[in-house]
Structures are given as structure tokens and as C-alpha cells.
Amino acid sequence: xxxxxxxxxxxxxxxxxxxxxxxxxxxxxxxxxxxxxxxxxxxxxxxxxxxxxxxxxxxxxxxxxxxxxxxxxxxxxxxxxxxxxxxxxxxxxxxxxxxxxxxxxxxxxxxxxxxxxxxxxxxxxxxxxxxxxxxxxxxxxxxxxxxxxxxxxxxxxxxxxxxxxxxxxxxxxxxxxxxxxxxxxxxxxxxxxxxxxxxxxxxxxxxxxxxxxxxxxxxxxxxxxxxxxxxxxxxxxxxxxxxxxxxxxxxxxxxxxxxxxxxxxxxxxxxxxxxxxxxxxxxxxxxxxxxxxxxxxxxxxxxxxxxxxxxxxxxxxxxxxxxxxxxxxxxxxxxxxxxxxxxxxxxxxxxxxxxxxxxxxxxxxxxxxxxxxxxxxxxxxxxxxxxxxxxxxxxxxxxxxxxxxxxxxxxxxxxxxxxxx
Amino acid sequence: xxxxxxxxxxxxxxxxxxxxxxxxxxxxxxxxxxxxxxxxxxxxxxxxxxxxxxxxxxxxxxxxxxxxxxxxxxxxxxxxxxxxxxxxxxxxxxxxxxxxxxxxxxxxxxxxxxxxxxxxxxxxxxxxxxxxxxxxxxxxxxxxxxxxxxxxxxxxxxxxxxxxxxxxxxxxxxxxxxxxxxxxxxxxxxxxxxxxxxxxxxxxxxxxxxxxxxxxxxxxxxxxxxxxxxxxxxxxxxxxxxxxxxxxxxxxxxxxxxxxxxxxxxxxxxxxxxxxxxxxxxxxxxxxxxxxxxxxxxxxxxxxxxxxxxxxxxxxxxxxxxxxxxxxxxxxxxxxxxxxxxxxxxxxxxxxxxxxxxxxxxxxxxxxxxxxxxxxxxxxxxxxxxxxxxxxxxxxxxxxxxxxxxxxxxxxxxxxxxxxxxxxxxxxxxxxxx
Numbered sequence: 001x002x003x004x005x006x007x008x009x010x011x012x013x014x015x016x017x018x019x020x021x022x023x024x025x026x027x028x029x030x031x032x033x034x035x036x037x038x039x040x041x042x043x044x045x046x047x048x049x050x051x052x053x054x055x056x057x058x059x060x061x062x063x064x065x066x067x068x069x070x071x072x073x074x075x076x077x078x079x080x081x082x083x084x085x086x087x088x089x090x091x092x093x094x095x096x097x098x099x100x101x102x103x104x105x106x107x108x109x110x111x112x113x114x115x116x117x118x119x120x121x122x123x124x125x126x127x128x129x130x131x132x133x134x135x136x137x138x139x140x141x142x143x144x145x146x147x148x149x150x151x152x153x154x155x156x157x158x159x160x161x162x163x164x165x166x167x168x169x170x171x172x173x174x175x176x177x178x179x180x181x182x183x184x185x186x187x188x189x190x191x192x193x194x195x196x197x198x199x200x201x202x203x204x205x206x207x208x209x210x211x212x213x214x215x216x217x218x219x220x221x222x223x224x225x226x227x228x229x230x231x232x233x234x235x236x237x238x239x240x241x242x243x244x245x246x247x248x249x250x251x252x253x254x255x256x257x258x259x260x261x262x263x264x265x266x267x268x269x270x271x272x273x274x275x276x277x278x279x280x281x282x283x284x285x286x287x288x289x290x291x292x293x294x295x296x297x298x299x300x301x302x303x304x305x306x307x308x309x310x311x312x313x314x315x316x317x318x319x320x321x322x323x324x325x326x327x328x329x330x331x332x333x334x335x336x337x338x339x340x341x342x343x344x345x346x347x348x349x350x351x352x353x354x355x356x357x358x359x360x361x362x363x364x365x366x367x368x369x370x371x372x373x374x375x376x377x378x379x380x381x382x383x384x385x386x387x388x389x390x391x392x393x394x395x396x397x398x399x400x401x402x403x404x405x406x407x408x409x410x411x412x413x414x415x416x417x418x419x420x421x
Numbered sequence: 422x423x424x425x426x427x428x429x430x431x432x433x434x435x436x437x438x439x440x441x442x443x444x445x446x447x448x449x450x451x452x453x454x455x456x457x458x459x460x461x462x463x464x465x466x467x468x469x470x471x472x473x474x475x476x477x478x479x480x481x482x483x484x485x486x487x488x489x490x491x492x493x494x495x496x497x498x499x500x501x502x503x504x505x506x507x508x509x510x511x512x513x514x515x516x517x518x519x520x521x522x523x524x525x526x527x528x529x530x531x532x533x534x535x536x537x538x539x540x541x542x543x544x545x546x547x548x549x550x551x552x553x554x555x556x557x558x559x560x561x562x563x564x565x566x567x568x569x570x571x572x573x574x575x576x577x578x579x580x581x582x583x584x585x586x587x588x589x590x591x592x593x594x595x596x597x598x599x600x601x602x603x604x605x606x607x608x609x610x611x612x613x614x615x616x617x618x619x620x621x622x623x624x625x626x627x628x629x630x631x632x633x634x635x636x637x638x639x640x641x642x643x644x645x646x647x648x649x650x651x652x653x654x655x656x657x658x659x660x661x662x663x664x665x666x667x668x669x670x671x672x673x674x675x676x677x678x679x680x681x682x683x684x685x686x687x688x689x690x691x692x693x694x695x696x697x698x699x700x701x702x703x704x705x706x707x708x709x710x711x712x713x714x715x716x717x718x719x720x721x722x723x724x725x726x727x728x729x730x731x732x733x734x735x736x737x738x739x740x741x742x743x744x745x746x747x748x749x750x751x752x753x754x755x756x757x758x759x760x761x762x763x764x765x766x767x768x769x770x771x772x773x774x775x776x777x778x779x780x781x782x783x784x785x786x787x788x789x790x791x792x793x794x795x796x797x798x799x800x801x802x803x804x805x806x807x808x809x810x811x812x813x814x815x816x817x818x819x820x821x822x823x824x825x826x827x828x829x830x831x832x833x834x835x836x837x838x839x840x841x842x843x844x845x846x847x848x849x850x851x852x853x854x855x
Contacts, residue, residue, distance in 0.1 A: 129507075155744040158791055357629050362745060364504075365799060366628035366738075367747025 080268020121408025
């Protein structure tokens with residue numbers, strides 16, 4: 001419980017305008033610590049290694065060779081050494097390397113997308129934490145208000161202006177406010193835990209967050225958003241890299257039937273006795289050959305590559321559609337939240353002015369204190385609604401600016417194959 | 422006949438619009454340039470002249486023996502107490518309107534202009550006038566349209582305390598009433614030294630809206646001559662003078678007006694002077710709606726005596742329950758005047774800012790006593806505004822006096838001659854009655 005209180009105090013400090021961790025700082029921490037980025041970097045490094053390996057020539061073979069090895073007139077037969085080398089022909093090696101490099105590019109595109117996803121996920125957790133802290137502050141004020149109302153009701157009962165049911169209602173309101181405050185405190189804890197996890201430091205000590213929910217983010221141009229998304233989406237870039245890799249794989253597969261040149265040569269000592277009674281002596285041998293692509297022309301491999309290319313292209317199409325589908329509700333939430341936030345920005349000053357006037361009236365003894373409490377209650381309700389709206393506005397804004405990539409703790413490869421989250 | 426001819430000539434001069442048998446209206450928004458400038462009325466009454474605390478008298482001009490008054494109904498801004506001004510409808514700049522003072526037998530011509538945004542007609546309450554002059558819209562006369570004019574003319578057969586008012590009910594509640602005092606052609610047998618008239622009114626106004634709700638049935642601002650206590654101007658009496666106070670009520674409530682320290686005779690009603698055999702001795706008179714009473718007494722007791730409506734809710738301004746933080750704890754920096762009125766010159770709240778109530782004012786266990794608080798915060802130091810309402814007539818009152826004078830309340834100050842004379846000099850220096 002003490003940790004929760006510390007978290008609440010720390011997050012509340014942000015609302016009081018104290019300096020604290022900024023979103024940019026948290027995002028930098030996440031870019032350094034988030035394991036999904038390490039995974040994505042490892043995958044890219046592996047792909048780079050594969051690309052390097054794909055360009056390697058086959059190693060030569062050296063060995064001993066002996067034939068007709070027996071005694072008698074043949075003496076020791078023919079014995080010697082050979083060197084054998086396979087020469088890849090037809091650009092197969094380059095094609096394989098190009099395919100590997102294309103896969104590497106795909107991994108790097110996935111890494112870029114994951115970096116965006118982590119930044120967005122941190123932003124979402126940050127705004128959740130800010131909103132939770134704000135909600136806790138307001139729930140605290142609500143509890144203070146309920147307690148004030150209960151005291152006032154008791155006073156009113158003391159002068160015959162309230163009845164026992166009124167006092168019971170006031171007591172219930174206090175209990176309700178206490179429960180709401182406890183729930184808000186738990187939400188603060190959860191928000192901090194989520195923020196710490198997505199940053200990659202679950203032991204991150206609760207501390208103040210810099211920034212405020214109000215007045216909300218700078219306006220986003222939603223009119224051409226989908227078109228921009230379809231040209232700038234990192235997920236779509238990764239999918240397009242997948243198409244490039246599949247095309248390179250197909251090219252490599254088509255070159256695979258081109259036979260390699262097999263060269264073999266050597267020298268040997270021929271001990272076979274000649275007519276002159278002397279051994280034949282040193283002699284050389286050589287062979288060259290290629291495999292005839294009569295039966296295996298890599299038909300299956302080409303067919304598989306063709307199918308994978310079609311699949312990669314379909315993935316681009318699917319992702320474009322998925323982006324449109326995902327963007328629509330987020331845009332709708334953003335527009336609704338922006339409109340509501342603007343309305344609250346207009347309404348709250350009115351509510352605060354009304355509350356201030358009634359408060360002044362009370363001290364001038366021209367308005368009753370229950371009117372002040374009612375005005376305070378209306379203002380608090382507005383502020384709670386405003387905080388919820390601003391949270392939604394910030395979240396939808398961050399999601400849209402993050403090109404809909406929000407899963408900061410899902411493996412990048414999984415993300416790319418599943419499309420954007 | 423001569424009077425009638427002049428009346429017709431005057432009416433014809435008003436231009437288009439014509440004159441009906443019942444009167445004459447005309448759409449004119451400006452005062453006519455050919456109107457003679459009003460002059461102060463000569464002192465031709467048979468009494469001492471009626472004093473109208475916080476009100477003016479309507480001047481008149483003589484037109485061949487006809488007293489001509491220029492009466493204008495218009496929106497007015499009426500300050501009830503410092504810091505509280507209402508948007509009312511009144512006559513010639515105030516609500517209630519100025520006193521029309523005349524003598525029994527006078528011929529009156531009231532040139533009435535309507536500067537209000539809706540029709541109106543003026544009723545001369547209790548006067549025996551020709552039916553066409555009675556001021557009932559659509560019954561005895563056509564409506565006086567916005568910007569229009571109607572000329573009322575009649576001879577006064579009566580004497581006593583009367584009043585004039587719009588005959589439109591809601592307009593009455595916006596303030597459209599004024600006193601009309603007719604002095605007798607022969608002096609009353611018991612002459613008075615001081616003669617006052619006080620018009621009782623009531624308004625329902627929210628704390629931040631200067632426009633009263635004329636539809637309301639409960640009222641939070643109660644006035645005497647357009648002022649609420651402590652802004653009401655005290656009545657200054659020399660010891661042993663005989664005093665007449667004329668009370669007029671036109672609102673929704675009857676007001677039990679009580680005078681401290683004296684038994685008075687009710688010598689007149691809205692029906693005029695009563696035979697002495699009908700006089701009633703009381704110290705409280707219930708002034709009903711649309712009624713008037715004349716009270717007379719000898720000011721034989723020195724002191725600062727209250728005159729007020731005794732309805733408890735009418736004895737304070739904008740009464741609300743003080744429960745809340747005001748009544749909890751030490752009261753530091755709180756109280757009337759600590760809010761929007763803070764900083765206003767003379768406001769007790771501003772002066773008290775940062776101060777507690779006087780020691781012993783609140784019992785330590787007050788909040789544990791059933792019934793607390795009642796008046797602790799609504800009257801006394803919390804409500805005092807001595808400096809803001811200071812005027813010659815308040816000279817010599819004890820510090821904090823204004824905290825005790827609230828709502829439909831004023832003071833009858835019976836003073837030693839020296840103090841009376843001093844205050845009279847102060848009044849003269851200030852330009853006459855407040």
C-alpha cells in the first residue's frame with residue numbers, strides 16, 4: 001500500500017506542475033531497454049550474417065587418389081593427389097546473396113516499425129499514467145467535497161434544514177467517494193506498472209511525470225491521414241520489404257537449376273612398368289563436368305518462391321486494408337475526443353466562474369453553502385469527464401501519429417506477420 | 422371650462438395621434454422641446470412639507486392654475502445597499518418614483534411619457550377622478566405604447582396619503598409605484614412638526630442577477646423608499662416633536678411595521694384622514710397590500726429607535742443559511758464582505774478581513790448546540806458597513822450600528838436639540854435631505 005501511495009504522490013506531482021520525467025526521456029529509456037527492440041536488432045544482425053554467408057564460394061577439395069593398386073608387374077599402381085573445385089555458375093551465388101540481403105532489409109524495416117511501436121506504447125502508457133494521476137487528484141477532491149457536504153448536512157440538520165435521510169445520503173456519498181478514490185489509486189498503480197514494463201525497467205522507481213493532460217495535443221490533420229499512413233507506415237514498409245525479399249528468393253530459385261562447374265585435377269605416380277621395364281612415372285589427370293538439369297530444375301523451389309511472392313504481395317494488400325480499417329475508428333475517436341475536449345475547454349471556465357461566484361456569494365451571505373457544494377460537484381464532474389476525454393484524445397493522437405503501431409512488448413516478427421497492431 | 426380648453430390646446434400641440442375621449446397617446450420617444458423647464462414647487466402646503474428620505478419630489482410648473490407634472494416611466498438602476506444594485510422599472514430615475522405633492526382642491530395635469538419597452542397605464546390609487554383618468558388599460562383608456570404619451574388631468578377632491586402606480590401587475594413588482602400626498606385645504610387639528618412618507622416594496626433577486634423576478638412569491642430584498650437597511654436614511658427628530666410617518670405598501674406581502682419605543686396613533690389610511698374618534702393606538706401596524714397608514718406620535722423618548730417590518734425574514738438582506746465553513750472554526754477572514762464586496766470602501770468585511778468575531782461572540786461548543794447558528798453571522802459585525810452608508814443622518818451612531826439595521830428597516834432618531842441642530846447643519850452642508 002505504501003508503494004501505491006508513493007506512486008500516487010509521484011504521479012500527482014506531475015499535475016501540480018512539478019518537474020519530472022518527460023515523455024521523450026521515457027521513450028529514450030525504452031529504446032535502450034525494450035527487449036523487443038533487441039530481438040529485432042538480433043534478427044536483423046542474423047539476416048546480415050546470412051547475407052554475408054550467402055556470397056561465400058564453395059571450398060576446394062584436395063585428396064589422395066589411387067588406382068590399380070596391386071603388386072606384380074603393375075608394381076604399386078597409380079597413386080597421387082588431386083584438387084577439386086566447384087565453380088558456381090549463372091549468378092546463383094549473387095542471387096542467393098541478394099535474396100539474403102533483401103531478407104535483411106526486411107528485418108531492418110521490422111526493427112524500424114518496432115521502434116515506432118515502442119515509442120507509441122510508451123506514449124500510451126505515459127498518458128494513461130497522467131490520466132490516472134489526474135483522476136486520483138480529482139477523486140481526492142471529490143472525497144473532500146463529500147466530507148464537506150456531510151459536515152454541512154449535519155450542520156443543516158442542527159438548524160432544522162436537513163433531515164436524517166439527508167444525513168444518510170451524505171454519509172453514503174462519503175463512502176462512495178472513498179471507494180472511488182481507492183479505485184483511482186489502484187489505477188495509478190496499474191498505470192505506473194504498465195509504463196515501467198513498456199519502458200523495459202519494471203523496477204523503475206515511481207517519480208513525477210512532466211506534462212499535463214490539458215489543453216491536449218496540437219491539432220492533427222485528419223483529412224489526409226489515411227493517404228499519409230499508406231505512404232509512411234513502417235509496417236507497410238516492412239511488408240513491402242517482404243515482397244522485395246520474396247522477389248529476390250524467386251530470382252534465386254530460378255537460377256538454382258543452372259549447373260555448377262565441377263573441376264578436378266591432380267598428379268600421380270604411375271608405377272606400372274613399361275616395355276622398357278621402367279615405371280611410367282609421374283603423370284597428371286584432370287576432369288571437368290556439369291550436372292545436366294534434366295530431372296531437377298528446381299521446379300518445386302521455384303513454385304514455392306512464386307507462391308511466397310504472391311503471399312507477400314497479398315500481405316501488402318491486406319495490410320493496406322487493415323490500416324484503413326484500423327484507422328477509421330481511431331480517427332473517429334480522435335475527432336470525437338477533440339470536439340469534446342474543445343467543449344470542455346469552453347464549459348469548465350463557465351463552471352469555475354459559477355462556482356467562484358457562488359463561493360463569493362456565500363461569503364457575502366447571499367448564497368447558501370449547499371449551492372456552493374453543488375457547483376463544486378458539477379465542476380468536479382466536468383473535470384473528470386474532461387480528464388477522460390483528454391486521455392482518449394492523447395491516446396488516439398499518439399496512435400495516429402505512431403502510424404497505428406502500439407504493441408511495444410510484442411515481438412517484432414510476430415507483429416510484422418500479423419500486420420500492425 | 423378654461424382648464425379644459427387649455428388641456429385640449431396642449432393635447433393638440435402634441436401632434437399626430439389625436440385625442441380620444443378617454444385620453445390621448447402618441448408615439449414620441451423624446452421629451453418635447455416645447456415643454457417648460459420644471460421648477461421646484463412653492464411651499465404652499467398646509468403642513469410642514471413631506472420629507473421623502475432617499476426619494477426626490479417631482480417638480481411641477483404652473484399653467485394658469487394647473488399644476489403640471491412631467492412623469493416618465495423608465496428602466497432605472499436602483500442601489501438598495503452599497504454593492505447591490507437592481508435593474509428596476511421606475512419613474513423619473515428611481516423606484517419608487519418621486520413624491521407628487523399637492524393640495525386638496527388643486528387641478529393636476531400629469532403629462533406621462535412611457536419610456537418602457539411595453540404598454541402601460543397609470544392608476545391614481547384611491548383618488549376620485551373621472552373614470553377616463555383612472556388608468557386601467559383597455560378599460561378606461563388605450564394603452565400608452567412604448568414611446569407614447571398620455572395626459573392625465575383631474576381636480577383633487579381629497580386629502581391624505583395616496584400613491585400612483587402602473588396598473589400592470591408585474592410592472593408593479595418591477596418597482597412602478599410612487600407616493601402621492603394631498604395636503605388638506607384646511608390644516609388638521611393636530612399639526613405635526615415632521616411629516617415623512619415611506620414606500621414599502623419587495624424584490625426577489627438572485628445574487629448575481631440584477632433583474633428581479635417579478636413572478637416570485639418569496640422576496641429577499643425589502644425596501645423603504647428604494648433602500649434596504651442599513652442604507653435607509655434615518656428619520657431625524659428633535660426631542661418632543663410631533664411626528665407623522667406615512668406608510669404605503671404595494672407588493673405581494675403585508676408588512677407588520679413596528680416602531681420601537683413609542684405608541685402611535687393611526688390617524689389616517691389609504692382612505693384619507695380618519696376622524697379622531699377612529700384613531701387607534703398601536704405600536705405595530707399591518708400595512709396590507711395596496712394600503713396606506715398615517716402614524717403620529719410625540720417623540721418624547723430620546724434614542725435611536727427602530728422602525729421595521731416585523732416579519733423575521735424581512736429583517737435582513739438576501740437571507741440565506743450561514744451553515745458551512747463560515748460557521749466552523751475560527752472565522753478568520755470570513756463573513757459578509759469577504760466575497761465580491763471585499764475591498765469596497767467601508768465594507769465591514771473588508772475591514773474585518775483577517776479578523777475573528779469579537780471574543781465571546783460564539784460559544785466554544787456552539788456547533789454542538791441544537792439550533793446553532795441562527796443570527797450570529799447574519800446580523801452584527803458580519804453585516805456591518807458603517808462607512809459605506811455614512812451620511813449626515815447617521816452621524817453619532819455607535820460603531821457597528823449598521824450591522825443591526827437590515828432589510829425593511831430604518832431608524833427614528835429622537836435627538837437632543839444640540840445634536841439635532843448639528844445634523845441639520847450637516848444636512849444643509851450636504852445639500853439637503855439625503
